[in-house]
Amino acid sequence: MSGGGGAESGESSGGDTLPRLQLAALDAVANAIVFTDSRGVILWVNAAWGTMTGYSRAEVLGQNPRILKSGAQSRAFYGELWRTILSGRVWRGELVNKRKDGSLYTEEETITPLCDPDGKVTHFIAIKQDISDRKLAELALRESEERARKAASELAIAKERAESADRLKSAFLATMSHELRTPLNSIIGFTGILLQELPGPINAEQRKQLEMVRGSSRHLLALINDVLDISKIEAGQLEVRREPFDLEACIERAVGAVRPLAEKKGLALASSVPAGVGQVVGDPRRVEQVLLNLLTNAVKFTDRGRVSLEVASDDDRVRMTVRDTGVGIQSADLAALFQPFRQVGSGLARSHEGTGLGLAICRRLAGLMGGDVSVESEWGSGSAFTFALPRRWGNR
């Protein structure tokens, strides 16, 4: 090798000091080093080699490095190795070898052949390093990378599935909404036209029956709206607006809408809104929907007395309480009240029209606006439903 020649040319005195120093240095380096003759017989090993293999120097001098063979490499592997170095070329590679105690380790090895002036190989210098720890670390890294990749791809698949399910739900709701309303539009429309006598006069019985058609179709529309609303909410597809609006106007509209119903039943209907309730941030249509539902229930489940809407307000919240003097609700039924399709104590024989969806929708809508609906009731003497709404919902 040319490296040795360079060192020698720098030598100025003490003919045998330098080789001793060089050998001492080789003995001290961290890499394992072994010198062999051209057949592979070990001539010298350094200290690191002993540490790596577990053999002492004395034990291995004159031996062949095949004592380290673990059986992990094939015959062909060694054949290729020998072909390379015997032809005078450097071999680099990794091997799994066996220590004296039988344990296995992975080494990274460079074998450099030394040639005489005729080009004939005379010796080999092998320099090696135990890379078992690095191998283990690499393996662990590969495994954890693999796990991470797998987790990421599973997550992506799950996300994709969820998103396509959401898209499907949303498209389904939109289609249902359209498909159900289209025929209802002509049923309600034509009934209205006939009742207005636009095509020609109708008699009293015809009017009576057409009014029944109109009542039923309006009821059907309310049911469709409720079912679509609850499905949209459950599917996370219902968005609520976030805008400042005049709460008092909203309350007046809701109370106005149930007034005919209350009058028909001979119930007193009163609302008290303190001056300066002012503006609230939320979705006015949805707030009105909640109030209308609570008021309609109150009128529906009250035969005598009064229904009132009281509003209390502070800096943070508005509390709207719909109070009635109706049948009330048994305490055992209070928990199920806000669950979809629950009508209290009615079983299949329903005495009141409805879907049992109203309160479920109310509570969810209120929740979407950062509020809540709660109930207090005394069986036989009346109920109070309170819709609490933050003034500045979300505070953004």
Added chain:
Amino acid sequence: MTRHVLLIEDNEQNRYLTTFLLEKSGYRVTSAVTGPDGIELARGGAFDLILLDIQLPAMDGYAVAASLKADPRTRGVPIVAVTSHAMVGDREKALASGSQGYIEKPIDPETFVSEIERFLPSRGVP
């Protein structure tokens, strides 16, 4: 002078219903079943108002409105969108695509005509 309304609506019963209500109130109605036919008619005629169903097959009402607003021949005619979706955002989408008005189905036959009347350009100006 009789007001002329272009109705673009794919459902036969709903088309009859709207046409009937408008004609009873003295309007003249021309109707189209698809978006492209509606656009074609709008380009050729002088309409005072376009009543546009949003849920049309193939080319939906938003696309129809956008194309009517992009064409100088039809740009000036007010559009009222009629939708049975009633999803949040429908109204905003309809208004953004160029409609002046927005009516939800089912329509109320008693108030329908007066509702769309608000979107007609005022009379008397030649």
